[in-house]
Amino acid sequence: MAQLLEMKNITKKFGDVTALNDISLSLDSGEILSLCGENGSGKSTLMKVLCGIYPHGDYSGEIFFGGEPLIAKGIKDTEEKGISIIHQELALVKNMSVLENMFLGNEIIKGGLTDDNEMYLRCKTILKQVQLEVDPNTKVGELGLGQQQLVEIAKALNKQVRLLILDEPTASLTEKETAILLNLIEDLKAHNISCIYISHKLNEVKAISDKICVIRDGEHIGTRDAAGMSEDDIITMMVGREITSLYPHEEHQIKQEVLRVENLSAWHPVNTHIKRVDNASFTLHAGEILGVAGLVGSGRTEMVQCIFGSYAGKYQGDIYLDGQKVSIKNCAQAIAHKIFMVPEDRKKHGIIPIMGVGKNITLSSLQQYCFAKQVINEPLEETVIHRSIENLKVKTSSAELAIGRLSGGNQQKAILAKSLLLSPKVLILDEPTRGIDVGAKYEIYKLINELAKEGMAIIVISSELPEVLGISDRVLVMHLGKIKANLINNDLSQEQVMEVALKE
Structure with a gap:
């Protein structure tokens, strides 16, 4: 040639x-x-x-x-x-x-x-x-x-x-x-x-x-x-180094029930005859990583959007947090109940690209750094920003650099830093490593494991089955809006999950 x-x-x-x-x-x-x-x-x-x-x-x-x-x-x-x-x-x-x-x-x-x-x-x-x-x-x-x-x-x-x-x-x-x-x-x-x-x-x-x-x-x-x-x-x-296991799977000490969802249904925002989520029920425990698998269009994202109060269409069902029934109609209410979601489309819903890395990190928890909830305590905010950047190893030349100029992996770490400042009980991660390189993926998987060890209850949605199986303690399999299986991850195979995901 x-x-x-x-x-x-x-x-x-x-x-x-x-x-x-x-x-x-x-x-x-x-x-x-x-x-x-x-x-x-x-x-x-x-x-x-x-x-x-x-x-x-x-x-x-x-x-x-x-x-x-x-x-x-x-x-x-x-x-x-x-x-x-x-x-x-x-x-x-x-x-x-x-x-x-x-x-x-x-x-x-x-x-x-x-x-x-x-x-x-x-x-x-x-x-x-x-x-x-x-x-x-x-x-x-x-x-x-x-x-x-x-x-x-x-x-x-x-x-x-x-x-x-x-x-x-x-x-x-x-x-x-x-x-x-x-x-x-x-x-x-x-x-x-x-x-x-x-x-x-x-x-x-x-x-x-x-x-x-x-x-x-x-x-x-x-x-x-x-x-x-x-x-x-x-x-x-x-x-530049050998990653012996891309998915650092660890045993977690799964504790008490934190979240319970019962009979959750959601309808298409435009065509209300179509159900995107169909009578879904599941539980989530402290220290547990719950994976959600299913083909595109299975209703995974719509289900967690309902829990976070961000779904655009009509939905109904019961949500219990620490055994108490809660009403969540918008994201602010979800955050008040210590539920936070890292969205699938980080550029559209997760960051303000022209704003600095630091300001993006503190945006959702800004009231914590204000005098009388009105005037920002800038030295305190700056301390929190630098600590967050250091703890999550966000690679940036400056906290003031526009976050849109960071790599995808570093943007995702900054979004995770933002969520952790809210001390969530339930952390929902929708496609947490999409478009991210191998090294950054590994760091994010390690962080997810550390959070679970500290007792946080975590939901991970991913289109990549090896990712779901690599880090989850339990896997929900969805198909056409229904939860088709609730599987303990004892050496689950991709074939087992796909067999459930494809069955009518």
């Missing part, structure tokens, strides 16, 4: 901080290279250099594409060469159609007018190529995340892509959607289109890659043939 891309001795600095130090990598036509590393390792920075987001002259080193020097002033220059990047946050206009998104800024013009017929026919052809069976005039906002991901790839194909860069493409996809996407990437490879694949899901990395490149702290650790590497090999290269 002919070499398509060569990046030589790439160094990128931000002031005195070296983000990339003398990194080199190469890629052949029709080859799939996975780029692995912890959050903050430099993967995104390297891809921004390649795509022209950081233009030529803003870094040192050389880039050759198709045998010619790549001197890009911006992303438009690299797109014209055939390089396309699809970010984790999809860049689609939701209220525009699939066709309009595909040709936005790239319209077919004949005689000074857009050739609508030609664009429609080409759109249909490319949608067929990516196996997306929707009408080109369908609004993008009406599509699922997996379908929107395929629209992004269709856009890239429309621009005659030669190198496709995918950044965490399956973070929010179902298993079925993930399988479709991975098959499509294999199909693109067969058509001589190269791919750089960035993902924390090492099973996908192993399944799809020809080569695996690992970056750590801005340094190139190594590039190897995927066939000769195990997931443990990748983890060791990523974190």
